[in-house]
Amino acid sequence: MTDQPLVLGIETSCDETGVGVVRGHTLLADAIASSVDEHARFGGVVPEVASRAHLEAMTPTVDRALSEAGVTLADVDAIAVTAGPGLAGALLVGVAAAKAYALGLGKPLYGVNHLAAHVAVDQLEHGPLPKPCVALLVSGGHSSLLLVPDVASDVRPLGATVDDAAGEAFDKVARVLDLGFPGGPYIDRAAREGDRASISFPRGKYEDGTYDFSFSGLKTAVARWVESRERAGEPVPVADVAAAFQEAVVDVLTKKAIAACRDNGVSHLLVGGGVAANSRLRALAQERCEAAGIQLRVPRPKLCTDNGAMVAALGAELVGAGLKPSALDLPADSSLPITDVLV
Ligand code: KG4
Numbered sequence: 001m002t003d004q005p006l007v008l009g010i011e012t013s014c015d016e017t018g019v020g021v022v023r024g025h026t027l028l029a030d031a032i033a034s035s036v037d038e039h040a041r042f043g044g045v046v047p048e049v050a051s052r053a054h055l056e057a058m059t060p061t062v063d064r065a066l067s068e069a070g071v072t073l074a075d076v077d078a079i080a081v082t083a084g085p086g087l088a089g090a091l092l093v094g095v096a097a098a099k100a101y102a103l104g105l106g107k108p109l110y111g112v113n114h115l116a117a118h119v120a121v122d123q124l125e126h127g128p129l130p131k132p133c134v135a136l137l138v139s140g141g142h143s144s145l146l147l148v149p150d151v152a153s154d155v156r157p158l159g160a161t162v163d164d165a166a167g168e169a170f171d172k173v174a175r176v177l178d179l180g181f182p183g184g185p186y187i188d189r190a191a192r193e194g195d196r197a198s199i200s201f202p203r204g205k206y207e208d209g210t211y212d213f214s215f216s217g218l219k220t221a222v223a224r225w226v227e228s229r230e231r232a233g234e235p236v237p238v239a240d241v242a243a244a245f246q247e248a249v250v251d252v253l254t255k256k257a258i259a260a261c262r263d264n265g266v267s268h269l270l271v272g273g274g275v276a277a278n279s280r281l282r283a284l285a286q287e288r289c290e291a292a293g294i295q296l297r298v299p300r301p302k303l304c305t306d307n308g309a310m311v312a313a314l315g316a317e318l319v320g321a322g323l324k325p326s327a328l329d330l331p332a333d334s335s336l337p338i339t340d341v342l343v
């Protein structure tokens with residue numbers, strides 16, 4: 001057990017300052033400081049506000065994670081940090097901090113891909129990932145389908161959103177319905193009281209034969225539907241709109257994810273990212289996986305949303321695979337391609 005690497009992971013790609021500590025596949029600490037409340041009144045993450053909050057939260061969050069794990073900086077074998085993709089200024093704060101820790105401690109530094117980290121985190125809960133698996137990553141910043149022969153070294157894009165991310169669509173529709181921010185959990189809750197078949201919203205790229213997604217037409221269709229109700233002076237059935245919108249999103253996501261597994265002969269599907277916390281997405285994915293003979297893996301919600309444990313988990317994987325650490329002049333790359341697991 002103690003021969004497994006002890007890795008400190010730092011995540012600052014969006015509005016969560018996450019610091020995790022893992023030993024191999026064992027989670028020891030997962031400390032989070034979020035600036036989400038500071039963005040709420042703008043209805044979206046403000047990059048400069050997020051960067052400043054990361055700067056203030058960084059050292060206290062590292063200290064909290066170490067104390068939660070019952071270890072000291074001297075015990076750490078390697079530092080891992082999200083190098084991209086994400087908000088440029090936010091990434092820079094984490095990368096600069098990770099370099100300082102690595103240099104000060106004389107420990108190797110691993111600059112890692114945020115999306116691959118969303119995949120690697122599942123190992124902390126469900127053990128080693130089947131090779132290969134297909135991953136559906138859905139959050140406020142990304143919606144991607146990936147073929148993952150090996151999360152440490154071989155991650156291949158199958159498809160992605162051509163416009164809004166799935167979580168972004170949830171956030172925008174929540175604004176149209178006057179619900180809170182971030183919108184996903186509010187829509188999820190409202191939808192429980194609604195009828196998902198009451199309104200038929202468009203399912204972008206449903207039958208186009210690709211693994212790509214499109215949610216901007218759906219978002220506009222919901223806004224138009226609500227506007228026409230309001231113009232007619234009729235009440236807006238919020239629960240029904242939420243349920244019908246949510247169904248349109250999760251129908252396309254699960255249909256394409258199952259097709260990606262089937263077409264590539266893969267028997268395991270992993271769903272991650274903040275939208276994986278959605279109760280209807282979990283239920284429909286389970287139902288369709290069972291029907292198709294596919295094993296579904298979804299980490300618990302706290303490991304689905306952005307966190308430092310996922311970065312530490314991928315770092316441990318890279319150390320375990322014997323890969324060469326990053327250079328100390330490692331750049332933060334806001335549009336890091338998914339094929340670059342390690343920078
Ligand atoms: O992964 P994450 O924490 O950060 C990003 O990288 O974006 O995901 C946040 C996104 C937000 O858009 C939020 O509305 C969405 O995940 N989300 C949900 C739910 N919980 C969070 N979407 C749908 N249903 C949920 N229960």
Ligand code: ZN
Pocket residue numbers: 114118139141273274305306
């Ligand atoms: Zn994310």
